[in-house]
Amino acid sequence: MSNRMWGGRFAEGPDAIMEEINASIDFDQKLYKQDITGSKAHVRMLAANGIVSAQDAETIEGGLDKILAEIEAGEFKFSRALEDIHMNIEARLAELIGPAAGRLHTARSRNDQVATDFRLWVRESVDNLIVQLGELMQVLSAKAETHAADVMPGFTHLQSAQPVTFGHHMLAYVEMFARDRSRLKDARARMNECPLGSAALAGTSFPIDREMTAKALGFDRPMANSLDGVSDRDFVLEALSDASICAMHLSRLAEEIVIWCSAQFNFVKLSDKFSTGSSIMPQKKNPDAAELIRAKTGRIYGALNALLVMMKGLPLTYSKDMQEDKEQAFDALPNLSLALAAMTGMVRDLEPNTKVLKKAAGCGYATATDLADWCVRVLGMPFRDAHHVTGSLVKLAVERNVELHRLSLADMQSVEPQITVDVYNVLSVDKSVRSRVSYGGTSPVNVRKQSRRWLRQLEKEQA
Numbered sequence: 001m002s003n004r005m006w007g008g009r010f011a012e013g014p015d016a017i018m019e020e021i022n023a024s025i026d027f028d029q030k031l032y033k034q035d036i037t038g039s040k041a042h043v044r045m046l047a048a049n050g051i052v053s054a055q056d057a058e059t060i061e062g063g064l065d066k067i068l069a070e071i072e073a074g075e076f077k078f079s080r081a082l083e084d085i086h087m088n089i090e091a092r093l094a095e096l097i098g099p100a101a102g103r104l105h106t107a108r109s110r111n112d113q114v115a116t117d118f119r120l121w122v123r124e125s126v127d128n129l130i131v132q133l134g135e136l137m138q139v140l141s142a143k144a145e146t147h148a149a150d151v152m153p154g155f156t157h158l159q160s161a162q163p164v165t166f167g168h169h170m171l172a173y174v175e176m177f178a179r180d181r182s183r184l185k186d187a188r189a190r191m192n193e194c195p196l197g198s199a200a201l202a203g204t205s206f207p208i209d210r211e212m213t214a215k216a217l218g219f220d221r222p223m224a225n226s227l228d229g230v231s232d233r234d235f236v237l238e239a240l241s242d243a244s245i246c247a248m249h250l251s252r253l254a255e256e257i258v259i260w261c262s263a264q265f266n267f268v269k270l271s272d273k274f275s276t277g278s279s280i281m282p283q284k285k286n287p288d289a290a291e292l293i294r295a296k297t298g299r300i301y302g303a304l305n306a307l308l309v310m311m312k313g314l315p316l317t318y319s320k321d322m323q324e325d326k327e328q329a330f331d332a333l334p335n336l337s338l339a340l341a342a343m344t345g346m347v348r349d350l351e352p353n354t355k356v357l358k359k360a361a362g363c364g365y366a367t368a369t370d371l372a373d374w375c376v377r378v379l380g381m382p383f384r385d386a387h388h389v390t391g392s393l394v395k396l397a398v399e400r401n402v403e404l405h406r407l408s409l410a411d412m413q414s415v416e417p418q419i420t421v422d423v424y425n426v427l428s429v430d431k432s433v434r435s436r437v438s439y440g441g442t443s444p445v446n447v448r449k450q451s452r453r454w455l456r457q458l459e460k461e462q463a
Helices: 016-022 025-048 054-072 085-103 110-146 166-191 210-216 226-231 234-261 288-311 320-349 354-361 368-379 383-400 409-415 421-426 429-435 444-462
Strands: 151-156 159-165
Touching: 025 054, 025 085, 025 110, 025 210, 025 320, 054 085, 085 110, 110 166, 110 226, 110 234, 110 320, 110 444, 151 166, 151 354, 151 429, 159 166, 159 354, 159 429, 166 234, 166 444, 234 288, 234 320, 288 320, 368 383, 368 421, 368 429, 383 409, 409 421, 421 429, 429 444
Parallel strands: none
Antiparallel strands: 151 159
């Protein structure tokens, strides 16, 4: 039996294994809305330019609307023998309206059709991620404003470094996610060109209006080169690249939440809504949502790497390899969306244990830099000399097993005779954070100003 889709060129149908490896309908049926939307725009353009009759165009649109309703009602039967979403819809259209269905594919190929469908799907996914990032930034900024003056330890090498505020820590992630959102907006602008009308690879001899279809589908313009139109997958690579960086930021915050929730740190309380228990240990409250966000990062990285490797050796233009471009994106972008939703919920409900944080902020000689700065500012020492004096005082405090502010003035003067009692004014964690007034610093005044700026900006965008 000949292959019905390919007409007279093939005398036999595909082997069962060929059908198995070739079919994409199991995953690309996700593109049904985009495929029908693209087809309707295409047939309207064909009719407007006299390539098909207005009556055929109306009949085709009516059939496509019926197919959309069938799919959304769960009544549509997808066939693996028909390979993909495009042929499944076209075959059902022929059943519904007869020979007029065959006119729909005039002046297009599955190559530009799938490139358009996939671009529409990725664009919609990116739009949703941009909104979700704004929501997460808003929650983080609100948390920052609430805890602008609550002191916590700042770390380097996961060792106590200098006191900061919890609000300042939250704002660090606002800045990260703002860059993620900016990257996605840039990617969205670059991907907003329409491949439809590139046909198989060389364009078409029909008098089509690519500007019309581009506008109908919400694109800024048609793609300028038909070869690039069918072979480009930069739009999904860039989306996955941006998603990978965003997932990395989510994973860093998730890791901190996992650490902070532990009994050993006890820095924050995580809502029961985003925790689970143990089947054997009744006391456990596990930060599983944070752990799963951390784990999903690997899946998103894997999607980007798989697509990069798939694309790296392909000559122009379309090769069947490119059928493998969708499953990774279909997995990665929804998983990033889920991770963003989970993180937004966790941060909204998360409550810092301010007393524990403040006590921890004073551990590990965290105000040593303030002491060194005081020696420079008040005693006029070169910073390197002040660094040496402070290091010697920390060594003495370690030997005495006390914090810096517990050393007596006599102890301090045994290392540096010029030190006066005024030094104790800089050794509290509260005074330390209040002194960090440089732009971008952790002072509560700065944190309130930055958090309110972000909240105003995000609220304005939503208006």
